[in-house]
Amino acid sequence: MMKTTIPSSIHIHVAIMLFSLLGGLSSAQLSTNFYSKSCPSALSIIKSGVISAIKAETRMGASLLRLHFHDCFVNGCDGSILLDDTSTFTGEQTSLANNNSIRGLNVIDNIKAQLENSCPGVVSCADIVAVAARDSTVVLGGPSWNVLLGRRDSTTASISAANNNLPGPNFNLSALLSSFSKHGFSARELVALSGGHTIGKARCTTFRSRIYNDTNIDPSFASSLQGICPRSGGDNNLTPMDPTPTKFDNCYFRDLLKKKGLFHSDQELYNGGSTDSIVKTYTFNPSIFSKDFADAMLKMSNLGPLTGSSGQIRKNCGKVN
Known part of the structure; x- marks a missing residue:
């Protein structure tokens, strides 16, 4: 059999191509130590900002957690929810799920300003939102998880994408799934x-x-809420999501077993359907809920991030550079 000799130049070319491919893959990966050299104080600055915001208003912890969820479910965790409307696009803030309800933008802006003072142009707004959600959960007594970092910021946002991708409080179980x-x-x-x-x-x-319309609701619970929320008017009147709204616990699931879920979509998780057994598990095993929540949050925070040369690091979270 004739032995074929491959020129050394081809070996070198292949090696270069392989290195480039591997380099591209690694640049697209998030990591826990992304800012360890470029902005070593990043995590402590974000944490301090979150703690201060929650001390000023405990509800802000929930708002920052929700902000991250509403960012990631619309074209990935790219900070697009933070973008204000411009002459070229209508962003996500006035979508059905966000209009008059999205909160915490000022907290993210304040943290971003501090980071720009410490390490200009380094930490993305998307990463701030992701870390703030984790820190808020921890401050309110919930589980922690290692947030992977290195997201970059989107240069556009879409109200239609927000309207089509964010689940609503009136969703049934099928729509939620x-x-x-x-x-x-x-x-x-x-x-x-x-x-x-x-x-x-x-x-x-x-x-x-x-x-006023559901039948799978505790009558006394419904009656008490009707005193807060009339049939018309009072749209912005507030009520706690569960009896312990400033404490991250499993009380939410205990309420579902009593038909005291606040949203229609909440109670759908325990209404004779396929998720009933999961609700029971979390009701009687809070540690399992904590672990599963942390794991799911880590997974969610990795939805479609912009990395490498995609997007940008916004100087101001409300507008593109």
Whole structure:
């Protein structure tokens, strides 16, 4: 058999191509130590900002957690939710799920300003949102997880994408399962992430239909809420998501067993359907809920990030550079 000799120049060319491919793959990966050299104080600055915001208003912890969720479910965790409307696009802030309800933008702006003073042009707004969600959960007594870093910021936003991708408070179980499945989440992860409703407050307009029209609701619970949320008017009147709105616990799931879920979509998780057993598991095993929530949050924070040369590091989170 004739032996074929491959020129050394081809070996070198192949090696260069392989190195380039591997380099491209590594640049597209997030890591826990992304800012360890470029901005070593990044995580402590974000944490301090979150703690200060929650001390000023405890509800802000829930708002920052929700901000991250509403960012990631619309074209990935790219900070697009932070972009204000411009003459060239209408962003996500006035979408059905965000209009008059999205909160915490000023907290992110304040943290970003501090980071720009310490290490200009280094830390993305998308990463700030991701870390702030984790820190908020921890401050309110919830689990922690290692946030992977290195996201870059989107240069555009879309109101239609927000309207089409964010689940609503009146969704039934089928719609919830479909919405989360589109983003790669299982039924168990859907229930775990819904447990984030254990903190914070909700506006009357989001639960009015449930307390006047649903049958799978505790009558005394409905009656008490009707005193806060009339059939008309009072859209922005607030009520706690569960009896312990400033503490991250499993009280949310205990309420579902009593037919006291605040949103129609909440109670759908325990209404004779496929997720009933998961709700029971989290009701009687809070440690399992905590672990599953942390795992699901880590997975969610890795939805479609912009990395490498994609996007940009915004200097101001509300507008592109």
